[in-house]
Amino acid sequence: xxxxxxxxxxxxxxxxxxxxxxxxxxxxxxxxxxxxxxxxxxxxxxxxxxxxxxxxxxxxxxxxxxxxxxxxxxxxxxxxxxxxxxxxxxxxxxxxxxxxxxxxxxxxxxxxxxxxxxxxxxxxxxxxxxxxxxxxxxxxxxxxxxxxxxxxxxxxxxxxxxxxxxxxxxxxxxxxxxxxxxxxxxxxxxxxxxxxxxxxxxxxxxxxxxxxxxxxxxxxxxxxxxxxxxxxxxxxxxxxxxxxxxxxxxxxxxxxxxxxxxxxxxxxxxxxxxxxxxxxxxxxxxxxxxxxxxxxxxxxxxxxxxxxxxxxxxxxxxxxxxxxxxxxxxxx
Amino acid sequence: xxxxxxxxxxxxxxxxxxxxxxxxxxxxxxxxxxxxxxxxxxxxxxxxxxxxxxxxxxxxxxxxxxxxxxxxxxxxxxxxxxxxxxxxxxxxxxxxxxxxxxxxxxxxxxxxxxxxxxxxxxxxxxxxxxxxxxxxxxxxxxxxxxxxxxxxxxxxxxxxxxxxxxxxxxxxxxxxxxxxxxxxxxxxxxxxxxxxxxxxxxxxxxxxxxxxxxxxxxxxxxxxxxxxxxxxxxxxxxxxxxxxxxxxxxxxxxxxxxxxxxxxxxxxxxxxxxxxxxxxxxxxxxxxxxxxxxxxxxxxxxxxxxxxxxxxxxxxxxxxxxxxxxxxxxxxxxxxxxxxxxxxxxxxxx
Numbered sequence: 001x002x003x004x005x006x007x008x009x010x011x012x013x014x015x016x017x018x019x020x021x022x023x024x025x026x027x028x029x030x031x032x033x034x035x036x037x038x039x040x041x042x043x044x045x046x047x048x049x050x051x052x053x054x055x056x057x058x059x060x061x062x063x064x065x066x067x068x069x070x071x072x073x074x075x076x077x078x079x080x081x082x083x084x085x086x087x088x089x090x091x092x093x094x095x096x097x098x099x100x101x102x103x104x105x106x107x108x109x110x111x112x113x114x115x116x117x118x119x120x121x122x123x124x125x126x127x128x129x130x131x132x133x134x135x136x137x138x139x140x141x142x143x144x145x146x147x148x149x150x151x152x153x154x155x156x157x158x159x160x161x162x163x164x165x166x167x168x169x170x171x172x173x174x175x176x177x178x179x180x181x182x183x184x185x186x187x188x189x190x191x192x193x194x195x196x197x198x199x200x201x202x203x204x205x206x207x208x209x210x211x212x213x214x215x216x217x218x219x220x221x222x223x224x225x226x227x228x229x230x231x232x233x234x235x236x237x238x239x240x241x242x243x244x245x246x247x248x249x250x251x252x253x254x255x256x257x258x259x260x261x262x263x264x265x266x267x268x269x270x271x272x273x274x275x276x277x278x279x280x281x282x283x284x285x286x287x288x289x290x291x292x293x294x295x296x297x298x299x300x301x302x303x304x305x306x307x308x309x310x311x312x313x314x315x316x317x318x319x320x321x322x323x324x325x326x327x328x329x330x331x332x
Numbered sequence: 333x334x335x336x337x338x339x340x341x342x343x344x345x346x347x348x349x350x351x352x353x354x355x356x357x358x359x360x361x362x363x364x365x366x367x368x369x370x371x372x373x374x375x376x377x378x379x380x381x382x383x384x385x386x387x388x389x390x391x392x393x394x395x396x397x398x399x400x401x402x403x404x405x406x407x408x409x410x411x412x413x414x415x416x417x418x419x420x421x422x423x424x425x426x427x428x429x430x431x432x433x434x435x436x437x438x439x440x441x442x443x444x445x446x447x448x449x450x451x452x453x454x455x456x457x458x459x460x461x462x463x464x465x466x467x468x469x470x471x472x473x474x475x476x477x478x479x480x481x482x483x484x485x486x487x488x489x490x491x492x493x494x495x496x497x498x499x500x501x502x503x504x505x506x507x508x509x510x511x512x513x514x515x516x517x518x519x520x521x522x523x524x525x526x527x528x529x530x531x532x533x534x535x536x537x538x539x540x541x542x543x544x545x546x547x548x549x550x551x552x553x554x555x556x557x558x559x560x561x562x563x564x565x566x567x568x569x570x571x572x573x574x575x576x577x578x579x580x581x582x583x584x585x586x587x588x589x590x591x592x593x594x595x596x597x598x599x600x601x602x603x604x605x606x607x608x609x610x611x612x613x614x615x616x617x618x619x620x621x622x623x624x625x626x627x628x629x630x631x632x633x634x635x636x637x638x639x640x641x642x643x644x645x646x647x648x649x650x651x652x653x654x655x656x657x658x659x660x661x662x663x664x665x666x667x668x669x670x671x672x673x674x675x676x677x678x679x680x681x682x
Contacts (some may be wrong), residue, residue, distance in 0.1 A: 071452060121650070122643035123593040125398075125452075129583060130636035137629025145625060258456055271450045303472070307464035314457035318449045325448070 020268045021283035024316060029166050029289040033088040036297045037264030044293065046176075052238045052289035054244070056282065058256050059263040060182075061233025063281045067193065068226040069206040069273025070117065070124040072261045075131040076234045082135050083235035084242030085143065088163070091154030095162040096152070099239060106235025109135065109299050113231060114224030124227075139250040147249040163259070166243040178240055185233060190278040192229075202226060206273030262309075263288055266316040270324070338439050348589050348602050351634075352609040361615030372496035377566070379611035380504035381406070383604040384559035385575075386582045386589075388437075388552025389513050390603040393400075393586060394515075395548045396528035396595025397444055397451035402556045402582060403431050404462040406575030409557030411466050412562035414475040421564040422485050426561050433557020434550050436462055441546030443607045477568040486568045500562050506553070524548060529596025584635040585610055609633075 032039040058076055065073045113131060116122045154160025169177040194200040203220045205212040208220030213219045237256070242248045267284025269276030291312065295305045360367045385402050390412065392399040409429040416425035436458060443454040449531070479485065489500040497505075515521040526534045527544045534541050564570040582603075589606035591598025613634075614627045 019380060029401045116640060116643065120640070120643035120647045122639050126583070126587050126635070127639050127643075129580065130632050130639055133584070133628055133632025134579065134636055135632075137625055137627075137632050140623075140625030141629055145623065258460075261452075261456065265453060271452060303464055303467035305464075306428065307468070309455040310459070310461035313460075314443060314449060316455055317453045318443070319445050321449060322447070 001055075020280055020315075020320070021287055023268055024266075025283055025287050027292060028287060028294055032290065032294045032297065034295060034325060039294070039297060042081065046291045048286075048289045049179060050176055051174070052285050053182050054241050055259055055263060055288065056182045056238040056258065057178075057185060057233050057240070058260045059267070059281050060186050060228040060278055061284050062260040063264045063267070063276065063278060064189070064193070064202070064226040064229045065124070066261070066264050066269045066271060067206050067273060067276060068202050068223050069209060070223065070226065071271055072125065072255050072257060073113065073128045073230045073234075075113065075128040075135065076230070076257045076260060077108060077253035077255065078132045078139070078250075079106055079231050079234040080107070080238030080241055080256060081248075081250050083238040084141055084252050085139060085148065085248040085250070087239050088148050088150045088153050088242060088248035091150055091159045092156060092161055094157055095154075095159040098159065098163060102239045103232065103235050106231045106233075106238075107147050107228070109235075110228035110231025111224075114227040117227060118220040118224030130226070136250055143249070143250070147247045148245055151246065163243055164246055167240050168243075171217075176246040181236070181240075185236070186278055186282055189229070193278055198222065198225060198329040203218060203274045207275070261286070262313050266320075268314060268320065270321065275324075344671040347638075348609065351477050351588070352605055352612065355609055355613050359612060359619070362660035363616040363619040366616055368655050369492075369496050371615065371619075373492050373498065375608075375611055376496055376501040377490070377498060378499045378615070379608045380612075381563045382578050382581050383586065383607040384440050384504045384507060384562075384601040385556040385578060386585055386607050387508060387600050388548075388555040388587050389525060389590070390591055390598050390600050391515065392451070392552045393510070393591045393593065394524055394528045394595060394598050395545050396531075397545060397548070398455060398593075399440065399451070399549060399552045400455040400551060400579060401436060401440060401458040401462060401666070403575035403577075404432065404459050404466065405436050405556035406563075406578055407466055407546065407551050407570075408436065408462050409560030410435050410570035410574045411470055411475055411572065412557075413561035414564050414568075414570040415469065415478060417477065422565070426558075426565075429561040430548060430554050430557050433553040433555075433560075434511035435553070436557075437550040437553025438551065439551030444549065445545040463572075470572055474569055476570075482544050483568060486566055489562065492567050500566055503558070503562065507557045507558075508600055508604045511551075512599065515600060516675040525596055527595075537655050550563060581610060581631070584631055588635060 036142040038044055058080070062073060062076060064069070083105040085225040086105045087098040090098045094197075109131065113128060116127055117124050149160075151160040154163055167178060171177055171180055193202070201212065201217045202225075204215070204217060205219050205222050209219060212222075214313035234253075238253055241252055245252065263284040264273065264276075264281050265284070266287060267276065267282070268280035288309075291309065292305065295308060300308065365371065385406055389399055389402050409432070412429040412432050413422075414426045416428050419425075420428060439459055440451070440454055443449050444451045451499065464524060477486070490498050492498045494502070513521075515524060518558045523534070524544055526539055527541045531541060534544075560570075560574060563574070585606035586598065586603045588592075588609070589598065589602035589604075591603065610631055613630060618628050
């Protein structure tokens with residue numbers, strides 16, 4: 001009798017651990033169809049995807065930080081804002097220089113984070129928080145709390161319009177370029193995580209830092225690279241976000257740190273590290289998009305939406321970590 | 333004559349007091365209109381909000397967990413105390429607000445200790461949930477005290493009765509000192525440190541770790557709600573985002589005050605002093621006429637230096653782990669080289 005019960009529980013646990021987040025996505029799709037017939041229309045689906053592409057870009061990079069067992073990068077929002085502002089500032093030298101400068105900011109912040117956390121083993125949450133303080137303070141100080149506008153800064157060269165169009169550009173007239181960029185990043189980073197030697201080493205580093213170190217893996221380099229990847233995708237996302245909102249300012253990207261953690265963790269990358277995949281993270285991002293869309297279609301106001309989102313977040317992670325524990329695959 | 337290590341230990345132990353003295357001295361000497369009764373009162377008042385909320389964050393951190401929900405719990409306490417005032421009176425409203433904070437803490441604690449979900453996840457979740465509840469309760473607008481008689485308590489709480497200490501500040505200091513004595517001098521208080529510092533020892537000693545974790549979260553919720561409630565009564569109004577900026581300051585202060593993210597370290601009193609230090613810094617910078625952007629930069633630089641200093645000293649310690657410097661010193665360098673080369677040749681032969 002009791003054996004039967006454990007077996008059934010295990011079957012459910014296996015189901016969760018295999019299908020993971022796409023199980024939740026399927027439930028949301030069914031709910032969505034029941035709520036409104038407009039739900040499955042191409043326009044609505046495109047708006048679901050379009051609404052979370054920037055979050056997706058941030059999340060696929062942030063996944064590496066969580067995968068390496070270092071929780072989260074709280075400097076994501078300021079990295080996004082800083083790269084956006086710097087890109088706008090560099091627009092006077094042309095669109096290529098602007099994008100290049102934006103990426104350079106990401107590179108720089110990623111290198112600092114990676115060095116301090118990878119080499120000196122500073123606590124990731126506290127260090128990235130300090131980093132967020134410093135970059136935000138710098139931004140507000142240098143630009144004295146002003147917003148800067150790409151269409152003004154790039155007016156002389158005409159690059160401003162190109163910059164604003166970055167987010168709005170469509171391939172073949174239908175597929176948004178942001179989605180293509182996200183797909184490229186997701187596929188590329190998926191292979192980096194699962195196929196490259198760096199990815200495999202990072203998995204061991206995340207699962208057990210000490211074991212990885214003792215077996216001769218260059219843990220400092222791996223952890224540093226994880227933070228670098230995170231900052232780079234945050235910089236790309238920041239450039240797109242600035243292009244979308246037509247304004248560069250210190251407050252851009254606020255809230256993307258916790259949103260990215262949500263997507264990454266409900267996507268199956270456990271905080272204990274060394275577990276999860278980019279496929280799951282994309283699923284997590286889609287679930288967030290679907291959830292927002294379904295709730296809006298149901299007429300739930302934004303205030304109540306935050307309550308539901310928070311509850312679903314805790315519940316999803318709770319079920320997932322519980323089933324992993326039941327399968328004996330995780331002690332966290 | 334104190335040796336170099338003695339000085340380092342002294343600085344490490346009283347780091348936060350030295351920092352406070354340093355910042356205060358600098359501001360007293362150079363900041364215009366800094367050193368007067370009125371300004372000291374302002375500093376004490378603005379420090380007391382985050383200082384009391386930092387109690388809870390510190391004790392949760394000592395237990396080895398994180399409580400990111402403090403910021404919305406502060407707002408919750410503020411909003412509820414103003415919202416319940418017409419029905420329950422001040423004392424009833426304060427009790428209700430603190431109880432609501434306690435419920436938030438209890439939920440956090442149960443999810444962390446019993447459902448075994450990571451505290452980082454749980455408290456991000458409850459952070460958004462509580463913020464949502466606040467918005468639903470208030471409709472997004474700020475709540476204000478109405479009726480002339482209701483300002484009497486605010487006047488009492490905010491006017492200095494002793495030097496530059498208004499009752500609200502004195503309450504904060506008493507609560508902090510009370511918890512400090514409880515955590516350091518009593519048996520159940522010290523168990524909190526054991527739970528966070530070494531779970532296995534705690535288990536062997538028969539300490540119920542789960543119960544302590546849950547109590548830590550409850551204390552955190554109550555302290556945050558109480559500080560928000562007292563602040564709201566003091567200014568006779570409550571905004572929905574009162575505590576938004578608090579989280580960053582509390583985290584920074586707790587770490588600067590010597591608590592460790594790994595648990596088992598830290599003191600409630602030192603976290604409170606660190607909040608005071610940051611407030612003195614902010615206030616002094618204000619007197620220089622620089623904007624809030626400089627305050628964020630300054631607190632970021634201080635936090636970054638403290639973290640970097642700790643990480644670097646740990647890194648140096650780690651590098652010599654497993655070595656025995658006192659033995660290596662006895663051998664002469666030539667001998668060491670011989671040992672190394674003989675090891676190498678043996679490896680090659682194998």
